[in-house]
Amino acid sequence: MKLTESTILRINLTSQTRVEEIVDPEAFQMYLGGRGMASKIIYDEVDPAVNPLSPDNKLIFANGLLSGTSAPTGGRYMVVTKSPLTGTIACSNSGGFFGAVMRRAGYLMIIIEGRSNKPVYLSIYDNNVEFHDASHLWGMTTDRTTDIILEEFGEKRARVACIGPAGENMSNLACVINDKSRAAGRSGVGAVMGSKNLKAIVVKGSHVVEFDNREMFNRTIKEKISIINEHPVTGEGLPALGTKVLDSIINQNGLYPTRNFQFTTFESTEEVNGEALVNKGYLRSNKSCFACPIGCGRDTVLPSGRSGEGPEYETGWAFGADCGVSDLIAITEANFLCNEYGLDTIGAGATIAAAMELYEKGHIMREELENGPELKFGNSEAIVYYTKKMALREGIGDRLAEGSYRLAHKYGHPEISMSVKKQELPAYDPRGVQGHALNYATSNRGGCHVRGYMISPEILGVPEKLDPQELKGKPDWVITFQNLTAVIDSIGMCLFTSFALGLEDYTDLINSATGYNMTPEQVLKVGDRIWNLERMFNLKAGITPDMDTLPERFFKEPIPDGPQKGAVALLHKMLPEYYKHRGWKKDGTIPDSKLKDLDMKKEKVITMKKSG
């Protein structure tokens, strides 16, 4: 199986048929797999106006260029579709082992079309594809689903990606869970899977990716692993504390959103941070994804004996500071429930936080909770209780399942939803980091930190320290970070490698693996191309440029506490320059000249039937 000639599996669930295709080799180099290539397919094949939960939407499980190889962190896959949460194109990225094994099973990508008339799951073993009835799995949690499928499949070392009850119930916050605890988390991609009546995909295979020059690739990998191991963030901080190394840093910098972004410092940070997870004895061990030299995963066990993966920084924050909760057991339990029921932890936690503000301000009434715990900030029971209600759409959980924007809108107060393009913001207050604010506002999948992680330079000083309140130069930084991230996603590597690696390193990895001879500028242009492609889809889908904004709280309410006290978001001082440097029109639309620059062959379908 040659790296750049990987096969695509196209499944039609309506007709329960399959066909194999390959990608145009030229297109391969233009998008480098994963996010880029899958977005191109969605762009070419899906009407941007489609109802995301209709059979006409498509759902792509996409490996990146290096997924399944021994490139460091080369185990990532993406789920690409039109999002029911945001209405934008969505790409949710996950680690674990599913992606790598899916490639070994024979496929770079799996395109899911149509809708089955009853619950099904797919098994794939070295290009042998079978449809199975999944009626007996419907309603089951992801861990139980995984166990049963592995037993039925008879291959213990196979890998499963599936949805839980939240996906079946088409919650806008539903994710796809693979390997029991890794999530393609955001934008409701699990709801699209649920809308298709597809419960799971199980993969196993023996294919090995071939390289033109295996020795050169290995040498490059070895070099990059050394860089990763020697960097303080990827070599020390992340292995020791996982992403939860960030809690104290972000809190100390006055960016730690507390009580639905009403405050920026949390008084109980030391009770819930990464150090606490270790010191309280809940951390059992690190956990690594496929081919990962970092190992930021948290294998945890609670005093009750309940165990699982997490919490990560964002999860711990969403159920913790954002809900005002200082009980690390409850936070971790809410995380476990999200994994088991298939909910995005950021979306679920942040939606409960919004509900708490709505409740405390008298918009949600006590009766609506139907005897459930009070939705008050700090209520540890509430985060566990309503997470499950949300997954099952029971009682007020039915409204929570729609996400914070639709919830707050329902009560006439959309401004209480801390979201961009209806997707909940993650754990950094944008008023305190202006570059990151610009990134939030312009992200192609709505509120997101992993589309251009400006926290890295603005707070962590990687690759260099920028003043978080300085505006000058920030649009260019954001553009570069957004483009580079699109490349890292597309090649199937983990974004965390970018703390240690730079554009040149990724270029080395791409060239040594493929035999391409791309310059760093050409590689970055791939990212630019992907970014513009996503934007084109969104514009056609009715996601207008005026939605490149932030919740009004960040403009109207200066930060009331902490080191960034008094700050507001200065987005509109940066946005014109951002549009300009993106090569866009003043109104935020994309001129043909930009598309020409990017060599974008509009409307050309990039897949073709596999010969032979």
Next chain:
Amino acid sequence: MKLTESTILRINLTSQTRVEEIVDPEAFQMYLGGRGMASKIIYDEVDPAVNPLSPDNKLIFANGLLSGTSAPTGGRYMVVTKSPLTGTIACSNSGGFFGAVMRRAGYLMIIIEGRSNKPVYLSIYDNNVEFHDASHLWGMTTDRTTDIILEEFGEKRARVACIGPAGENMSNLACVINDKSRAAGRSGVGAVMGSKNLKAIVVKGSHVVEFDNREMFNRTIKEKISIINEHPVTGEGLPALGTKVLDSIINQNGLYPTRNFQFTTFESTEEVNGEALVNKGYLRSNKSCFACPIGCGRDTVLPSGRSGEGPEYETGWAFGADCGVSDLIAITEANFLCNEYGLDTIGAGATIAAAMELYEKGHIMREELENGPELKFGNSEAIVYYTKKMALREGIGDRLAEGSYRLAHKYGHPEISMSVKKQELPAYDPRGVQGHALNYATSNRGGCHVRGYMISPEILGVPEKLDPQELKGKPDWVITFQNLTAVIDSIGMCLFTSFALGLEDYTDLINSATGYNMTPEQVLKVGDRIWNLERMFNLKAGITPDMDTLPERFFKEPIPDGPQKGAVALLHKMLPEYYKHRGWKKDGTIPDSKLKDLDMKKEKVITMKKSG
């Protein structure tokens, strides 16, 4: 097997030998089995000065007269020993099925003597007794221990009583757990079992109790069951909400001890009461003990899927209001951990509450918590975390395991322990119920509500409503309740029947079962005899009458909140009359005349070798 000629099994763990004995028939009628008869054996055979955790202490598993018969709630057994927590004689009472099945296995009582040199468990099947190595079970939770023993014993319907890690670690708060979730809870009887290296007893049998007049007994039972079913407390309140029917009642009456008895009303009662347990969906079903027509047990399941029995009123209060915690999930989880690790829930919760007051007042320092959660009132994580630490004696858990009195004493503030005779008080503030206060102070096993439950008349109005602040007549009420309770315990019935049944009813049951022709006065005299016997043991053990008192808070600090605001305990206005009406000397000791009145044959051993 004749009811009044039941066999006693005497086990010596040091020599791993056994012998069968029977009780003198005359003595049987004097003590009626259970608490009375086992206390007489302890009194006769154990030096009151003995170290409770030495091999010279004895541990008796005792059925009552009617245990294992179809008398309503006739499934109770008791564990009687000298307590390591209080230094008094102790009798801890439990339901479930173990006691009834132990009688079917052939025994009214099992007397455990000595100490095994390695962990053992006993199996008993129709008088066949075997000793088994229990090294593989040491360290295991009670549920796991039970499962493994049932598997090894090969009899699924057998019944197990065992200790968890808390008993092995000889915590003063360790209990004996039978049937996985019923507890002989108080006074540290599990530590005595642990000190003997006895992990468990498993029983099964086919013996049936014979009656002289089965028809008359059945008729009497039927009549008493009707009374129980028709009473609002036993026929409605307890089945619907379990003992947690009390939360709101006791809170509304301003007796609900909050934050280690600093307050008497809890602002979050509605979040944690019996109604909440039902309405939040945590209650799966009622659960009944052997032959019980009430069914107050709570079979619960949490959103995490963790399930078990509880919380009862006392447990919910101890981890809830007493610790200021309003998270019903955390409260229930702490309960499950107590069941699994073998801890008394009242003692464990109340000790954490005392630790919280010690911490908030600056006596326990942050460093001593070794990175554990802060010991602040309201911290839901702390109650779960420190319960487990206590059972395992890890970190500060080693001090908590000693109970609140020794903990508070260690920090120089014994007054912060809300205990009588070093045993933690249950869920009723004595300042608001003077009769109950007198009962607390004079209880023979220290702080306890089930030695003379004056809440029944003083608050619930059963059998008639008394003013809780009135002193007149209270000593006589307390004496009668204490004596009657000793009878109910001894005949192996549940104290909850006394909401519906009176002295005459119990007399009917005793006479119809045995053929005795006792008057109600004679039956009550049995209770008086037992009470005095226990007192005699305690006096010899150095439990002096000046220990018939309450924590100084109840005398010095008037209730600061709620309907009983301003009240203090008026114990010393009642105690002289109590002593006098007990027939005791002014100094609280027992004159020979009283013993003569009670026909107590001092020092006479009441058991004899079984003939044939």
